[in-house]
Amino acid sequence: MNKPLIRSTSYRGINTTVAFVGVVLFFSVFTPNHLFLDSRNLSSIARLAPDLGVVTLGIGMLLIAREFDLSISSIIPICAFIFALLLEAGMYPLAAFFVTLPVGAAMGFLNGVIVVKTGLPSFIITLSTMMFWRGVLFGASRMMPRAIRRYFPANSLLNNAMTMSVGPIPIQILWLLFFTVILGLLLHKHKFGNWIYAVGSNQDAARAMGVNVALVKIVLYTLVGTLCAFAAIMQATRLGSFSATQGARYELQAIAAVVVGGASLRGGVGSIGGILLGLLIVKSLENGLILMRVPVFGVEAFIGIAVILFVILNEYLNRRTE
Amino acid sequence: MSEELLRIEKVGKRFGKITALQEVNLTFNKAEVVGLVGDNGAGKSTLIKIISGYHTADSGSLYWEGKKVRFRLPKHARNMGIETVYQEQALAPDLTIARNVFMGREPSNALGIMQEKLMEEESMKVLRGLGLRIKSPDQLVKKLSGGQRQGVAIARALYFDAKMVILDEPTIALSVKEVREVLEFVNQLKQKGIAVIFITHNLHHIFSVADRLVVLANGEVMTDVRTENSSVEDMSDIIVKSTLGALV
Numbered sequence A: 001m002n003k004p005l006i007r008s009t010s011y012r013g014i015n016t017t018v019a020f021v022g023v024v025l026f027f028s029v030f031t032p033n034h035l036f037l038d039s040r041n042l043s044s045i046a047r048l049a050p051d052l053g054v055v056t057l058g059i060g061m062l063l064i065a066r067e068f069d070l071s072i073s074s075i076i077p078i079c080a081f082i083f084a085l086l087l088e089a090g091m092y093p094l095a096a097f098f099v100t101l102p103v104g105a106a107m108g109f110l111n112g113v114i115v116v117k118t119g120l121p122s123f124i125i126t127l128s129t130m131m132f133w134r135g136v137l138f139g140a141s142r143m144m145p146r147a148i149r150r151y152f153p154a155n156s157l158l159n160n161a162m163t164m165s166v167g168p169i170p171i172q173i174l175w176l177l178f179f180t181v182i183l184g185l186l187l188h189k190h191k192f193g194n195w196i197y198a199v200g201s202n203q204d205a206a207r208a209m210g211v212n213v214a215l216v217k218i219v220l221y222t223l224v225g226t227l228c229a230f231a232a233i234m235q236a237t238r239l240g241s242f243s244a245t246q247g248a249r250y251e252l253q254a255i256a257a258v259v260v261g262g263a264s265l266r267g268g269v270g271s272i273g274g275i276l277l278g279l280l281i282v283k284s285l286e287n288g289l290i291l292m293r294v295p296v297f298g299v300e301a302f303i304g305i306a307v308i309l310f311v312i313l314n315e316y317l318n319r320r321t322e
Numbered sequence B: 001m002s003e004e005l006l007r008i009e010k011v012g013k014r015f016g017k018i019t020a021l022q023e024v025n026l027t028f029n030k031a032e033v034v035g036l037v038g039d040n041g042a043g044k045s046t047l048i049k050i051i052s053g054y055h056t057a058d059s060g061s062l063y064w065e066g067k068k069v070r071f072r073l074p075k076h077a078r079n080m081g082i083e084t085v086y087q088e089q090a091l092a093p094d095l096t097i098a099r100n101v102f103m104g105r106e107p108s109n110a111l112g113i114m115q116e117k118l119m120e121e122e123s124m125k126v127l128r129g130l131g132l133r134i135k136s137p138d139q140l141v142k143k144l145s146g147g148q149r150q151g152v153a154i155a156r157a158l159y160f161d162a163k164m165v166i167l168d169e170p171t172i173a174l175s176v177k178e179v180r181e182v183l184e185f186v187n188q189l190k191q192k193g194i195a196v197i198f199i200t201h202n203l204h205h206i207f208s209v210a211d212r213l214v215v216l217a218n219g220e221v222m223t224d225v226r227t228e229n230s231s232v233e234d235m236s237d238i239i240v241k242s243t244l245g246a247l248v
């Protein structure tokens, strides 16, 4: 990577990388039979982590612009539900994919418009839309899972694109890397990325300098919605079914990953590399602790502690560089 | 002879029940430094925010180089060549100097990818032109001193060929040395033929650079004189009395 990318990750980029290496080393040594490094375990992480990961990239960019989106945990299952309905209605899987993406985009767009037009904190707005869509989903799906495997044969295009392996590498992690590169270019190299940072760092300054603040926010919410739709389809295809609990608690896990990755809740700070590493740290912690037979509530507690430690560390480093 | 750049006629602005400006008439000429003074809440910031398109006037008109204009967005005023350095500094502290100088107008290729090298070189060039010593255009703005920050904001104006630069209290909260720097920036702008509107509460600062002084009080123009026909004592007298007058 060239100079500006390193600069924009600065100190935090380094400490996030150190933390990631530390977590990997720790679990490599301390999991029974070094199971963490076992190729089957790594490939399982690479297949499962991108569900949350793809969405986390968008949440991270949104946080850099100083906005939240809690509604992702409802947008994801709704998109999966609509995808399932379309397949049941006899739509070709790839067509269903391309119809579901704009549905997610529209739900994100709606969040963005409400946030921009009301000027109210996005935390409250997206909490409301999360609850609203969840209600709609429960009513429509009655919480019943729907099997959809039969709609895409093992070798169909969509099934391959979402679940195959390229050599030993699950395609899900390649999708995550693909989005990381594209969104990284947008965030760090494109002028739109500069507007995202400007809006998060000083919204009034951005507006005074002619940045269309409303546009930046609406585009970011729409992006998050689109990524939710993608993640929903990727997950539903892998599971071979729609489940109403898809995406559950992603809203908070994504923020945890982004914060661990060095983004500031005050906006203006963060990088795509940091977001990706933050996600991998959180997912590795989860995986490693389970392998070490820590009970489920213990895993949660440990991740909670890790997030707090990272926030404290990031705040400390931030103050020191000010 | 002075040539008219901007004329404002009968400009009024209200915020709810507060009348911030009432029927203000003023003319600004090319390459002229005008000091805009007046007590807190006199309407100085409101006036320049109307000129820079941040607010729109409720009544009255603006004429730019003789032609009637209407700025509904900051962009419109900037396109005409009006650059504003706001009281609440219009900089993003988490971005680098170069990215701040070009914020909102990043030079980029057809795909929108920024030309970072150009941004860094050009911002260094203007900053040096202002006599500002900066180590690197990569530095984050939050690490700069107050005077340096004003320099970055003014550099922005210079790079984009402004015809008029508006400075809203650029010397507030600066050290003596930093104030000297900013006043030097103002002289540089004037020498380049750029008109300057300089808002301040410190009459000593403004007397050393302004060609003309305008006193606002309660949204009205109280005085509009050439600096050489006035003194710091006269002006502070006018400011105090016009404010008291409103209270009686």
Ligand SMILES: Nc1ncnc2c1ncn2[C@@H]1O[C@H](COP(=O)(O)OP(=O)(O)OP(=O)(O)O)[C@@H](O)[C@H]1O
Binding pocket: B015, B018, B019, B020, B038, B039, B040, B041, B042, B043, B044, B045, B046, B047, B087
């Ligand atoms: N956005 C706004 N909404 C409501 N009232 C406002 C707004 N901006 C300014 N005002 C009011 O308009 C009047 C003029 O304010 P303005 O900021 O123009 O004063 P000023 O001369 O710049 O003062 P100062 O020297 O303190 O910066 C004040 O009474 C202020 O409270």
Ligand SMILES: [Mg+2]
Binding pocket: B044, B045, B046, B087, B168
């Ligand atoms: Mg003011």
